[in-house]
Amino acid sequence: MIICSGLSKNFAGTQALDDISLQVRRGDIFGLVGPDGAGKTTLIRTICGLMKPDKGEVRLLGCPPGAQDKIRSALGYMPQRFSLYGDLTVMENIIFFGSMYGMSKKVIIERAEEILTITGMNSFQGRLADKLSGGMKQKLALTSALITRPEILILDEPTYGVDPGSRKEFWKILYQLNQEGLTILVSTPYMDEAELCRQVAFINAGRIKAIDSPTGLRQAFGHQVLELCLDSRDPAILNDIPGLLDISFYGYKYKVVVDNVLSAAEIIKQHLQQKGIDLISMRVVSPNMEDVFVALAEEEVAKWNMQ
Numbered sequence: 001m002i003i004c005s006g007l008s009k010n011f012a013g014t015q016a017l018d019d020i021s022l023q024v025r026r027g028d029i030f031g032l033v034g035p036d037g038a039g040k041t042t043l044i045r046t047i048c049g050l051m052k053p054d055k056g057e058v059r060l061l062g063c064p065p066g067a068q069d070k071i072r073s074a075l076g077y078m079p080q081r082f083s084l085y086g087d088l089t090v091m092e093n094i095i096f097f098g099s100m101y102g103m104s105k106k107v108i109i110e111r112a113e114e115i116l117t118i119t120g121m122n123s124f125q126g127r128l129a130d131k132l133s134g135g136m137k138q139k140l141a142l143t144s145a146l147i148t149r150p151e152i153l154i155l156d157e158p159t160y161g162v163d164p165g166s167r168k169e170f171w172k173i174l175y176q177l178n179q180e181g182l183t184i185l186v187s188t189p190y191m192d193e194a195e196l197c198r199q200v201a202f203i204n205a206g207r208i209k210a211i212d213s214p215t216g217l218r219q220a221f222g223h224q225v226l227e228l229c230l231d232s233r234d235p236a237i238l239n240d241i242p243g244l245l246d247i248s249f250y251g252y253k254y255k256v257v258v259d260n261v262l263s264a265a266e267i268i269k270q271h272l273q274q275k276g277i278d279l280i281s282m283r284v285v286s287p288n289m290e291d292v293f294v295a296l297a298e299e300e301v302a303k304w305n306m307q
Protein backbone atom coordinates (compact mmCIF):
# COMPACT_ATOMS: atom_id res chain seq x y z
CA MET A 1 0.00 0.00 0.00
CA ILE A 2 2.84 2.37 0.93
CA ILE A 3 6.40 1.80 -0.24
CA CYS A 4 9.10 4.28 0.77
CA SER A 5 12.54 3.74 -0.71
CA GLY A 6 15.65 5.58 0.41
CA LEU A 7 13.91 8.77 1.58
CA SER A 8 16.22 11.55 2.73
CA LYS A 9 15.41 15.13 3.65
CA ASN A 10 17.68 17.83 5.01
CA PHE A 11 16.58 21.13 6.53
CA ALA A 12 19.49 23.56 6.66
CA GLY A 13 21.89 21.07 8.18
CA THR A 14 19.33 18.96 10.09
CA GLN A 15 19.00 15.51 8.58
CA ALA A 16 15.29 15.03 9.28
CA LEU A 17 15.13 11.82 7.18
CA ASP A 18 18.18 9.69 6.54
CA ASP A 19 17.70 6.92 3.98
CA ILE A 20 14.30 5.70 5.18
CA SER A 21 12.83 2.63 3.52
CA LEU A 22 9.70 0.89 4.70
CA GLN A 23 6.63 -0.89 3.45
CA VAL A 24 3.10 -0.72 4.82
CA ARG A 25 0.96 -3.64 3.70
CA ARG A 26 -2.79 -3.73 3.16
CA GLY A 27 -4.58 -4.23 6.47
CA ASP A 28 -1.63 -3.14 8.60
CA ILE A 29 -1.68 -0.96 11.67
CA PHE A 30 1.80 0.41 11.18
CA GLY A 31 3.33 2.55 13.92
CA LEU A 32 6.05 5.14 13.41
CA VAL A 33 7.38 5.40 16.92
CA GLY A 34 10.01 7.82 18.12
CA PRO A 35 10.73 10.83 20.31
CA ASP A 36 10.11 14.49 19.41
CA GLY A 37 12.30 15.57 16.53
CA ALA A 38 12.79 11.98 15.28
CA GLY A 39 11.44 12.84 11.82
CA LYS A 40 7.92 11.37 12.08
CA THR A 41 6.07 14.41 10.77
CA THR A 42 8.57 14.96 7.96
CA LEU A 43 8.16 11.32 6.90
CA ILE A 44 4.37 11.48 7.03
CA ARG A 45 4.25 14.75 5.08
CA THR A 46 6.55 13.22 2.48
CA ILE A 47 4.38 10.10 2.22
CA CYS A 48 1.28 12.27 1.77
CA GLY A 49 3.02 14.19 -1.02
CA LEU A 50 3.01 17.49 0.89
CA MET A 51 6.80 17.64 0.93
CA LYS A 52 9.37 16.59 -1.64
CA PRO A 53 12.23 14.39 -0.45
CA ASP A 54 15.80 15.31 -1.42
CA LYS A 55 16.33 11.68 -2.34
CA GLY A 56 14.21 8.57 -2.62
CA GLU A 57 10.60 7.99 -3.59
CA VAL A 58 7.15 7.09 -2.28
CA ARG A 59 4.70 4.78 -4.02
CA LEU A 60 1.12 4.71 -2.80
CA LEU A 61 -1.45 2.12 -3.85
CA GLY A 62 0.77 0.94 -6.69
CA CYS A 63 0.83 4.39 -8.36
CA PRO A 64 4.07 5.85 -9.69
CA PRO A 65 6.09 8.10 -7.33
CA GLY A 66 4.72 11.60 -6.87
CA ALA A 67 1.16 10.66 -7.89
CA GLN A 68 -0.36 11.39 -4.47
CA ASP A 69 -2.54 14.14 -5.94
CA LYS A 70 -4.32 11.64 -8.17
CA ILE A 71 -5.34 9.43 -5.27
CA ARG A 72 -6.06 12.19 -2.77
CA SER A 73 -9.47 10.80 -1.79
CA ALA A 74 -8.04 7.31 -1.14
CA LEU A 75 -5.79 8.88 1.46
CA GLY A 76 -7.19 10.05 4.78
CA TYR A 77 -4.75 12.33 6.58
CA MET A 78 -5.01 13.69 10.08
CA PRO A 79 -2.15 16.16 10.60
CA GLN A 80 -0.40 16.72 13.91
CA ARG A 81 -1.90 20.18 14.18
CA PHE A 82 -5.26 20.02 12.45
CA SER A 83 -7.49 23.03 12.32
CA LEU A 84 -11.12 23.04 13.18
CA TYR A 85 -13.44 26.00 13.02
CA GLY A 86 -14.34 26.68 16.64
CA ASP A 87 -17.41 28.70 15.74
CA LEU A 88 -18.84 25.95 13.53
CA THR A 89 -20.60 22.88 14.89
CA VAL A 90 -19.27 19.34 14.59
CA MET A 91 -21.43 18.61 11.52
CA GLU A 92 -20.69 22.02 9.92
CA ASN A 93 -16.96 21.34 10.26
CA ILE A 94 -17.36 17.95 8.58
CA ILE A 95 -19.50 19.41 5.77
CA PHE A 96 -16.90 22.12 5.19
CA PHE A 97 -14.13 19.53 5.05
CA GLY A 98 -16.03 17.14 2.77
CA SER A 99 -17.04 19.87 0.37
CA MET A 100 -13.34 20.57 -0.29
CA TYR A 101 -13.31 17.15 -1.93
CA GLY A 102 -16.30 18.10 -4.06
CA MET A 103 -18.67 15.82 -2.16
CA SER A 104 -22.36 16.67 -2.00
CA LYS A 105 -23.87 17.74 1.31
CA LYS A 106 -26.24 14.77 1.30
CA VAL A 107 -23.42 12.21 0.90
CA ILE A 108 -21.29 13.98 3.51
CA ILE A 109 -24.08 13.92 6.09
CA GLU A 110 -24.85 10.24 5.40
CA ARG A 111 -21.23 9.21 5.81
CA ALA A 112 -20.62 11.56 8.73
CA GLU A 113 -23.48 9.94 10.66
CA GLU A 114 -21.98 6.53 10.01
CA ILE A 115 -18.54 7.56 11.26
CA LEU A 116 -19.86 9.63 14.17
CA THR A 117 -21.65 6.49 15.35
CA ILE A 118 -18.36 4.58 15.37
CA THR A 119 -16.60 7.41 17.19
CA GLY A 120 -19.46 7.84 19.67
CA MET A 121 -20.01 11.46 18.63
CA ASN A 122 -23.46 11.27 17.05
CA SER A 123 -25.19 13.11 19.85
CA PHE A 124 -22.70 15.99 19.57
CA GLN A 125 -23.42 16.89 15.93
CA GLY A 126 -24.75 20.31 16.90
CA ARG A 127 -22.02 21.22 19.40
CA LEU A 128 -19.59 24.00 18.57
CA ALA A 129 -16.08 22.67 17.98
CA ASP A 130 -14.74 25.13 20.56
CA LYS A 131 -16.88 23.46 23.21
CA LEU A 132 -15.44 19.97 22.65
CA SER A 133 -12.96 18.27 24.96
CA GLY A 134 -9.46 17.47 23.64
CA GLY A 135 -10.38 13.83 22.99
CA MET A 136 -13.56 14.83 21.13
CA LYS A 137 -11.67 17.31 18.96
CA GLN A 138 -9.38 14.45 17.91
CA LYS A 139 -12.41 12.32 17.07
CA LEU A 140 -13.88 15.13 14.98
CA ALA A 141 -10.58 15.43 13.11
CA LEU A 142 -10.63 11.66 12.61
CA THR A 143 -14.19 11.78 11.28
CA SER A 144 -13.16 14.49 8.80
CA ALA A 145 -10.17 12.43 7.65
CA LEU A 146 -12.49 9.47 7.00
CA ILE A 147 -15.18 11.34 5.08
CA THR A 148 -13.85 10.34 1.65
CA ARG A 149 -13.85 6.65 2.70
CA PRO A 150 -10.10 6.38 2.21
CA GLU A 151 -8.23 3.10 1.82
CA ILE A 152 -5.29 4.34 3.85
CA LEU A 153 -5.57 6.44 6.99
CA ILE A 154 -2.46 8.37 8.03
CA LEU A 155 -2.47 9.91 11.49
CA ASP A 156 0.31 12.09 12.88
CA GLU A 157 0.43 11.82 16.68
CA PRO A 158 -3.36 11.71 17.00
CA THR A 159 -3.31 11.14 20.75
CA TYR A 160 -0.63 13.66 21.71
CA GLY A 161 -1.64 15.43 24.91
CA VAL A 162 -4.94 13.54 25.15
CA ASP A 163 -5.86 12.01 28.51
CA PRO A 164 -5.20 8.26 28.95
CA GLY A 165 -8.90 7.28 28.90
CA SER A 166 -9.51 9.09 25.60
CA ARG A 167 -6.30 7.63 24.17
CA LYS A 168 -7.56 4.13 24.88
CA GLU A 169 -10.93 4.93 23.34
CA PHE A 170 -9.25 6.42 20.27
CA TRP A 171 -7.22 3.22 19.76
CA LYS A 172 -10.37 1.10 20.08
CA ILE A 173 -11.84 3.09 17.21
CA LEU A 174 -8.67 2.59 15.15
CA TYR A 175 -8.91 -1.17 15.73
CA GLN A 176 -12.54 -1.20 14.65
CA LEU A 177 -11.77 0.76 11.48
CA ASN A 178 -8.86 -1.58 10.75
CA GLN A 179 -11.13 -4.58 11.14
CA GLU A 180 -13.43 -3.04 8.58
CA GLY A 181 -10.52 -3.04 6.11
CA LEU A 182 -8.74 0.27 6.61
CA THR A 183 -4.94 0.32 6.44
CA ILE A 184 -3.51 2.58 9.13
CA LEU A 185 -0.19 4.39 9.45
CA VAL A 186 0.08 6.20 12.76
CA SER A 187 2.91 8.07 14.45
CA THR A 188 3.32 8.29 18.20
CA PRO A 189 5.89 9.22 20.83
CA TYR A 190 4.18 6.83 23.30
CA MET A 191 5.85 3.47 23.74
CA ASP A 192 2.68 1.88 25.10
CA GLU A 193 0.98 2.67 21.78
CA ALA A 194 3.79 0.87 19.95
CA GLU A 195 2.52 -2.32 21.60
CA LEU A 196 -0.85 -1.76 19.93
CA CYS A 197 0.53 -1.69 16.37
CA ARG A 198 0.97 -4.77 14.17
CA GLN A 199 4.23 -3.46 12.77
CA VAL A 200 6.46 -0.90 14.42
CA ALA A 201 9.23 1.20 12.92
CA PHE A 202 11.37 2.75 15.63
CA ILE A 203 12.69 6.03 14.30
CA ASN A 204 15.30 8.25 15.88
CA ALA A 205 17.28 11.16 14.43
CA GLY A 206 15.79 10.51 10.99
CA ARG A 207 16.79 6.88 10.85
CA ILE A 208 14.92 3.63 11.27
CA LYS A 209 16.45 1.65 14.13
CA ALA A 210 14.25 -1.43 13.79
CA ILE A 211 11.11 -2.59 12.01
CA ASP A 212 9.17 -5.59 13.23
CA SER A 213 6.05 -6.69 15.06
CA PRO A 214 6.04 -5.89 18.81
CA THR A 215 6.60 -9.61 19.49
CA GLY A 216 9.50 -9.76 17.02
CA LEU A 217 11.09 -6.68 18.59
CA ARG A 218 10.76 -8.18 22.04
CA GLN A 219 12.33 -11.45 20.86
CA ALA A 220 15.26 -9.62 19.28
CA PHE A 221 15.81 -7.62 22.47
CA GLY A 222 18.58 -9.98 23.66
CA HIS A 223 18.50 -8.94 27.34
CA GLN A 224 16.32 -9.83 30.29
CA VAL A 225 14.33 -7.64 32.65
CA LEU A 226 13.95 -8.01 36.42
CA GLU A 227 11.33 -6.20 38.44
CA LEU A 228 12.18 -5.54 42.08
CA CYS A 229 10.27 -4.24 45.08
CA LEU A 230 12.56 -2.97 47.84
CA ASP A 231 12.22 -1.53 51.25
CA SER A 232 13.56 1.72 49.78
CA ARG A 233 12.31 4.61 47.65
CA ASP A 234 15.76 5.88 46.70
CA PRO A 235 15.91 6.02 42.87
CA ALA A 236 19.71 5.71 42.96
CA ILE A 237 19.88 2.75 45.32
CA LEU A 238 20.90 0.25 42.59
CA ASN A 239 23.27 2.58 40.75
CA ASP A 240 26.57 1.20 42.03
CA ILE A 241 25.75 -2.46 41.30
CA PRO A 242 27.95 -3.72 38.46
CA GLY A 243 26.46 -5.45 35.41
CA LEU A 244 23.05 -3.72 35.34
CA LEU A 245 22.54 -2.40 31.81
CA ASP A 246 19.66 -0.09 32.62
CA ILE A 247 17.81 0.86 35.81
CA SER A 248 14.44 2.57 36.02
CA PHE A 249 12.43 3.54 39.06
CA TYR A 250 8.64 3.74 39.06
CA GLY A 251 7.87 5.09 42.53
CA TYR A 252 7.34 1.72 44.16
CA LYS A 253 9.24 -0.71 41.94
CA TYR A 254 12.53 -0.87 40.11
CA LYS A 255 13.14 -2.39 36.70
CA VAL A 256 16.59 -3.46 35.70
CA VAL A 257 17.83 -4.76 32.36
CA VAL A 258 20.49 -7.45 32.62
CA ASP A 259 22.26 -10.01 30.47
CA ASN A 260 21.88 -12.92 32.86
CA VAL A 261 19.08 -12.93 35.41
CA LEU A 262 20.58 -15.62 37.65
CA SER A 263 23.94 -13.97 38.23
CA ALA A 264 22.37 -10.49 38.35
CA ALA A 265 19.88 -11.63 40.99
CA GLU A 266 22.75 -12.94 43.14
CA ILE A 267 24.73 -9.70 42.85
CA ILE A 268 21.67 -7.56 43.61
CA LYS A 269 20.86 -9.63 46.73
CA GLN A 270 24.42 -9.33 48.01
CA HIS A 271 24.54 -5.56 47.49
CA LEU A 272 21.19 -4.98 49.17
CA GLN A 273 22.22 -7.16 52.10
CA GLN A 274 25.39 -5.11 52.54
CA LYS A 275 23.31 -1.93 52.57
CA GLY A 276 20.79 -3.43 54.97
CA ILE A 277 17.85 -3.03 52.57
CA ASP A 278 15.12 -5.68 52.40
CA LEU A 279 14.28 -7.21 49.05
CA ILE A 280 10.50 -7.59 49.13
CA SER A 281 10.15 -9.30 45.75
CA MET A 282 12.05 -9.96 42.55
CA ARG A 283 10.68 -11.46 39.34
CA VAL A 284 11.54 -11.76 35.66
CA VAL A 285 9.17 -9.76 33.44
CA SER A 286 8.97 -9.57 29.67
CA PRO A 287 10.52 -6.45 28.17
CA ASN A 288 8.12 -3.74 27.04
CA MET A 289 8.54 -1.49 24.02
CA GLU A 290 10.21 1.18 26.12
CA ASP A 291 12.93 -1.27 27.20
CA VAL A 292 13.44 -2.26 23.56
CA PHE A 293 13.63 1.35 22.38
CA VAL A 294 16.04 2.42 25.14
CA ALA A 295 18.31 -0.52 24.27
CA LEU A 296 18.24 0.39 20.56
CA ALA A 297 19.00 4.05 21.33
CA GLU A 298 21.85 3.04 23.65
CA GLU A 299 23.37 0.72 21.05
CA GLU A 300 23.51 3.74 18.81
CA VAL A 301 25.25 5.85 21.47
CA ALA A 302 27.76 3.01 22.05
CA LYS A 303 28.46 2.82 18.30
CA TRP A 304 29.12 6.56 18.22
CA ASN A 305 31.48 6.38 21.18
CA MET A 306 33.47 3.66 19.46
CA GLN A 307 33.96 5.70 16.31
Ligand SMILES: Nc1ncnc2c1ncn2[C@@H]1O[C@H](COP(=O)(O)OP(=O)(O)O)[C@@H](O)[C@H]1O
Pocket residue numbers: 011012014015016034035036037038039040041042043
Ligand atom coordinates in the same frame (compact mmCIF):
# COMPACT_ATOMS: atom_id res chain seq x y z
N1 LIG B 1 10.31 23.03 8.02
C1 LIG B 1 11.39 22.75 8.75
N2 LIG B 1 12.49 23.56 8.74
C2 LIG B 1 13.60 23.26 9.45
N3 LIG B 1 13.73 22.18 10.23
C3 LIG B 1 12.70 21.33 10.29
C4 LIG B 1 11.48 21.56 9.56
N4 LIG B 1 10.61 20.54 9.81
C5 LIG B 1 11.27 19.72 10.66
N5 LIG B 1 12.49 20.17 10.95
C6 LIG B 1 13.50 19.51 11.81
O1 LIG B 1 13.60 18.17 11.38
C7 LIG B 1 13.66 17.28 12.49
C8 LIG B 1 12.50 16.30 12.45
O2 LIG B 1 11.32 17.00 12.72
P1 LIG B 1 9.87 16.31 12.70
O3 LIG B 1 9.72 15.58 11.43
O4 LIG B 1 8.87 17.38 12.98
O5 LIG B 1 9.98 15.29 13.93
P2 LIG B 1 8.83 14.62 14.81
O6 LIG B 1 7.55 14.73 14.07
O7 LIG B 1 9.29 13.20 14.99
O8 LIG B 1 8.81 15.36 16.11
C9 LIG B 1 13.70 18.16 13.73
O9 LIG B 1 15.03 18.37 14.11
C10 LIG B 1 13.04 19.44 13.25
O10 LIG B 1 13.52 20.55 14.00
Ligand SMILES: [Mg+2]
Pocket residue numbers: 040041042080156157
Ligand atom coordinates in the same frame (compact mmCIF):
# COMPACT_ATOMS: atom_id res chain seq x y z
MG1 LIG C 1 5.77 15.45 14.65
